[in-house]
Amino acid sequence: MTTTDSVAGLITDEMREQYRTEGYFLLERALSDEHLELLRGGAQFSIDKLDAAMDEAGVDRIGINARGKRYFSNFIYRDRPELRQFLFSELMKQICLATLGKNAYLFWEQYVIKAADPDTSFAWHQDSGYVHEDHEPYLTCWIALDDVTEENGSVYLLPYSRSGIKSYVKHIPDPVVNDRVAYFGSDPGMPVIVPAGSIAVFSSVVLHRSGPNLTDKLRRVYLAQYSGEVIMSKDGKEPWGSFDQFLADGEVVAEM
Template sequence: MTSTEESRTALVTPQMREQYENDGYFILERALSDEQLELLRGGAQYSMDKLDAAMEEAGTDRIGINARGKRYFSHMIYRDRPELRQFLFSELMREICRATLGEEAYLFWEQYVIKAGDPDTAFAWHQDSGYVHEDHAPYLTCWIALDDVTEENGSVYLRPYSRSGIRSYVKHIPDPRVNDLVCYFGDDPGMPVTVPAGSIAVFSSVVMHRSGPNLTDRLRRVYLAQYSKEVIMTKDGSKPWGEFEQFLAGGEVVGRIDVD
């Protein structure tokens, strides 16, 4: 390994790589620069406004798993806010993808997950893969805290492989009240991820996780960047399920970061 390669992989340690392999996750505290954090925060309000407008037009307070004034899962905002590409195809994300997926990576999905202060903002136990289908290789989730995350404001809770005994897709059951898909009904509360703003919880799409309600009077904002080692197709194989823009080829960035 050259000195340049060593500097590029300094953030993700060999111990973190091993933890991802054995338990499906690792945590990077304060990984974002101040500029990156402000860039991602810049799209948060826009993402909420976009969903509020859609709910207003539809004459409803719920669309899918979104609830007006409570919780928002607004995806593919980077299409409207192309400046977000600077982060999605950054050196930071390159290093994380290489450490987890390998030398080839595609942008799969992107979304803001925002909770207002409301006791009805919890999110049920699930795997990210549970919202796709069972016929795909596990992909990578980067759960990026845009605010300090505590158990009081809606921390994510993980069930690592060693805790759940599961490292593959499991069947999910819909919750008819809030539209969540649920894969675990046991008593394990999970491992809380309480981190300062700018931190990243890096985990596999088959790691079970949930999040608690936001019981504060402030927003809890998270940005999700998800990558796959190959283009994930719909179950019938007719088209890509999410995005299919290549990020890495041979370990090098090929995704465009410039803003038109």
Template sequence: MTTMPTVPTVTQAQRRQYVDEGWFVLERALSDDQLALLRGVADYAVTSADAQMDAEGVDALGLTTRGKRYFSSMIYRDRPELRAFLFSDLMAEVCRATLGEEAYLFWEQYVIKAGDPDTTFAWHQDSGYVHENHAPYLTCWIALDDITLDNGPVYLLPYSRSGIRSYIRHVRDDRVNDQVCYFGSDPGMPVLVPAGSVVAFSSVVIHRSGPNLTDRLRRVYLAQYSGEVITTADGSEPWGSFEPFLHEGRVVADR
């Protein structure tokens, strides 16, 4: 008989930390099946990005650089099996604890770094890649491999260290297309977690990631949710996905 995996509970202390500092971690939150699913589609994400660059005759596209770092977004539209995770009870638990009773899927993407010293990602807010006219949304940074100091961890500046709780203007680094919002000396707090962990943080938390200095891929899956339908800056159409996930606290998405 198949048993359903136990869904971790976001504690009151973690809820408070999200409000006060903008982040918390659920270690080893994914089931074995969920981790296997996300790892299985990771190869497809890289292959798709390479194919897109091949078609355009380039080795860099957006934030992606061939053989170094890959940002492959909205893969779930091609691989609908990801819906089972994106709209899972685990993600519902995290969304309720951070966004409340209403939630929409906003964006999803793989962030995969090959072993290369030129795979850093600059200080930014996730909101810096959207625009300033939206409420902060939720980023779930999901480790598909054990995260160490050597393979490119995420570094956070919690609210108490940055003093920032809202959108700030970013400057584009034309060399790698990164948006940058912090030029100070604080190195940030590395988040070192085992595979299957969820690092949940607000879209206005300033963060960066280091280079992957190992000979193995560092694979991360990003699932992002909002409490409202985020639109383009002029308000004319939705930005990204706008699939309803939670309504009055209940899962309403097709899984």
């Protein structure tokens, strides 16, 4: 289990400043072995759950999920409550304090798993582009469960200084692949090449994309996203995603 002592000093003043000025920072090998295996177990559960749903429906595709190729599963922590040990851990507390401040809510949780498939790339977008424009930027923690390379589908970031963008921008739907696209420039972005257990920490308004997995092994990523407020639907009638409160005035209030 990650302890207070083991994460003390993990996030430096330089990282905090880089998040403010560039929208991101990287934490290499930040997860404990226990947390890494916990999240990998959740990844396999998410694959098995979707495969079972495809079996029941007699299909090999459900939405953007394709058997043996790509899997997107959100709110798995509701099926596997042991994932709360990580989502509301000391490590995630320190990341939220460094980026959002003393109040934080779990906004979204999702596995993104790519197998060998040349068509598993994602276009340039902001995470906020998949919500709506009426919210404060939230936090994305892109957690590598395998060693990440450009060959197996790295995420590419466009820091603020390279994109010139620090706020929500309109996204254009791609009618072919159903992505929402927010950048059409020539900058290829900064590849995040990190070992398993590392975290790319970035704002929901940072432009990013990901490449396809061209290897013969899975590339498993866990997304944990937090907000400083309860993000509401466009009409303001209900919460957009999750609304589990994590931190209140800097203290953990979530049930473990």
